[in-house]
Each structure stands twice: as C-alpha cells, then as structure tokens.
Amino acid sequence: MSRRARLALKAGVWGACLMPLGWLLYRFATDDLTANPISFVTNTLGDWTLRILLASLAMTPLRIVLGLAWPIALRRLLGLFAFFYVCLHFSVWIVLDFFFDWPRMGEDIVKRPYITLGMLGLLSLLPLAVTSTSGWIKRLGARTWTRLHRLAYLAGVLGCFHFLWLAKVGRTDQYWHAAVLALLLGVRLVHAAVRFARKRRRAASTVPA
C-alpha cells in the first residue's frame, strides 16, 4: 500500500472516530442532550469506547481472514481513540455525575461490580496508551511489547462485562457487543489452534525415522 493511501486511510479513521464526539457537541449546541444530559453523555461515550475498542480488536482478525496487511496500520490509532473516549467517559462520571464526591465514587467502585470492572478496564488500557510509541517498542523489545499489548483483549472482555452487568433487563445491545467480541476472539483462537497443529505436524515430519 502506498504512503498516500495509508495517510488517507488514517485520516478517514480520525474523521470517523471524532464523529461521535462531534455529534455530542452538535446536540449540546442545539440543546438536545435529552432530559437527562449527564446520563446520556456518559452512556454515549461508554458505547463508543467499547465500539472503537472492538474495532481495534477487529484489525488482526481482518488480516487473518482476508489476508490484508493494512488493517494492522490502524490498530494503534483505534486503540488510542478507545483510550481517548474512555478518559472522557470517566471524566464525565467524576465531574458531571458525582462532582468530585470521592467517598461515594470509591464506595461505588468497591461495591458495584460493573463499576469495578469498568475501572479495571480503564486501568488495563493505561499501560497500552503509555507504551504506544515506537520508542517504547524498542525499549521493551518487540516480544515483551507484544505480550504487554495482549492486555487489549482483557480490556475488551472487561468492557463487555461492564456493559452486560449494568444493562437493564429487557435491553439487547449489550449482547450484540459481547457477541462481536466473542467472534473476534474466536477467530484468533481458531487461527492459533491451526498454527499450533501445523507446527506440530512439521515438527513430527522432521523427526528422523
């Protein structure tokens, strides 16, 4: 893929990932954030955190299934946008929802499992955001860095359970998100199993008779 095509692709991802925020700002400007703006903004930011995180986790399966190389170039950008949205989501919770009522927030983090999971999800994304630069890949070594960045799977699982746990009986969108995550992890699992089997077969065939 040419440099120019790659740039255009990245610009497209930037534009797409900023759209939910733009949409919220537009609704803020037109006084259209529903009767319960804080709840609406929190939920919208949470929804998009999870969707963008799932999009970043979809890049490797796309390469596996379609044999394309370019999705990998977008993985870091998507991951950082997921981190950006989770920071907004968390800030709204602290500032607008609880207005720095630290004891009450602390109590909720400990007592409410869905908030505990959400917090853990946020914390698992933090080292990934910090070590997202090329400098850090060198410093850690590609192998360690890759291992560390498997935390993204954990963040996806925690994010989905956070959503499953908080959703009211009768809703369905939480199941769709979880189903997408299961599919994405399933592709990797099958891929890993196939690779493992192939390796063993190769190893077996090289053993002298």
Add this chain to the structure above:
Amino acid sequence: MLIRRAPRFTSSDVTDETLYWSRREWIAGATAALALLPSEATAVVPPGPPLQAARNEELSLREPPTKFEAATTYNNFYEFGVNKDDPSRLGHTLRPRPWTIHVDGLVHKPKTFDVDELIHLHPLEERVYGLRCVEAWSMVIPWIGFPLAALLRRVEPTGQAKYVEFTTLVDPSQFPAQRPGFFGFSSLDWPYVEGLRLDEAVHPLTLLTVGMYGQVLPNQNGAPLRVVVPWKYGFKSAKSIVRIRLVADQPKTAWNKAAPQEYGFYSNVNPQVSHPRWSQATERRIGEFRRRPTLMFNGYADQVAHLYAGMDLRKSY
C-alpha cells in the same frame, strides 16, 4: 468542559407553552432545512386537550414542576420500547379512546367503565408529586386525578380482598414493543401487571390519574388512565390500565418476574436499601446538575411509614 448549571425553574417554565412550542417549531424547521437528524423533528409532543382541576395544596409539593418537555420525552414505558425517547416517538400508535376498564375480582359490585364515565365518578384534583425512578433520577409532576379509594369504595371489595392488581393493555398494534423481536425476544412478559396491598391502594395519596400539567394524560405517560403511587419507585405506577382486580394473593408483577432480586413487590423508595447494582442513596432531579439525597419513602414518610410498621424493609424491598 461542558459544565453548565441548570437554570432555576419558575412557574412560567411550566405554564407558558406558547414560547416553548415556537422554539420547538424553530428547531424542527431548522433541522428539517438542514436535513440533519430528521427524526428529531418528529420527536415533538403535540399539546393535549386541556383538563382543568383545582390544586390540592395540602397534598402538593412546594417544588417547581419538571419541564413539560422533559416529562413527556424522557419516559420508561417498555410497551413502546426500552429507550427513553421511544414512548414519545411512538406514543401516537396508542388509541386512548374509546377505552374500557374492568374493575372486578373479589368485589360485591364488579363493573366495567368507559374511561369518560370513570373520569366523572369523583371530582378531579391536581396534585404535585415527586416521581422517583428506580434508575436514580426523579421529576416533580402536577398530576390530575382522584384517589383510587373513591373507585374501590364503589365496587365494594369483599373481606377476602387483600391486594389490588393492575393490568396494562396488551395490543401489539398499539404497543409496538409487544411484538416479538429477534429470536422471539421480548423485554418483559406481557401484559404488564402491577400490584399494591389493599391498604396501600386505598391510601389517600394513591391517585387514579387521567391528566398532567393541566392536560389530558399524554399517551407516553400512560393514557388514558394510570395510577400514581408517589412513595414507590415509578414502575409500581401502572400505565394504560384496562383492568383493576381485587385479589387474595400477592400479584405476580412484571418487573418482579423479570428480575426478582432487583425489583421487589413493595419497591418503596428507600435510600438505605441499594439496588443490587447501584446505590439508591442519591438521585438526579431532571433539570438539576448535582445529585440530591433521596428521601425515605420519597419524602412521604410521615404519611405512609405506618403502613410498614414492623416490617423488615431490607427483606420486603
């Protein structure tokens, strides 16, 4: 940061609808012109026919009512859908006239009423009540109706009657979310059934409601007839009622069946008893920025606490 203090309300925010409608029209026009988010333009609630009733000052809160727009666009009414804006978007599919209500069960004089006949059984009054949703938000709403006790007296409950069961209409042609979804999925088990103990049902605060904000009850708020039980979480106040039945056993209520560990039969507003997944200690009053503390029995403890004397409210949640 998008921090903005909510403005304090004055009574003109509630009554002066001319201004409000012209603003909505402008927004609708501008939105349509830009061809942006066309669904927003249709989310407008038409003002209903007026319904006048003298305010019962003694049983009314001294707090400013929630904006009419908020009270009619931010609703939980799962027959229309699970989203807050579904009831106002889809409310037009409900046909609240003609409408009959069966009042029967363990009574000496069962009777079927036309809703317009039932409205005239007893003088209507306006009462400004707090509405506390189990989801930890709240509103202040000027309802219009009369005490449910006045209706129940008329049908003469028998000695065996211990509970009152309310049943909401089942009709998928009027309530879109009653049609089965993907894989036959349904959010709740229809019909929506709610219930009260008989002493709760005849308590003077329990209001059989046919209007709000000086209007006939809008569809998304439970037209043509609902109950309002202000010391309980909102879902206990059944909407669009077609049947009121007096029974001997505790009714199997909709949310209790869906998630028994989360929604008990009593569901009295209680800041000390958490929902299993969130705290009920505070609430967000719609239109306000900061959370405020939730009051025991939603502030009606003086009037209703005696109904639960000797009961463990942690067990009977």
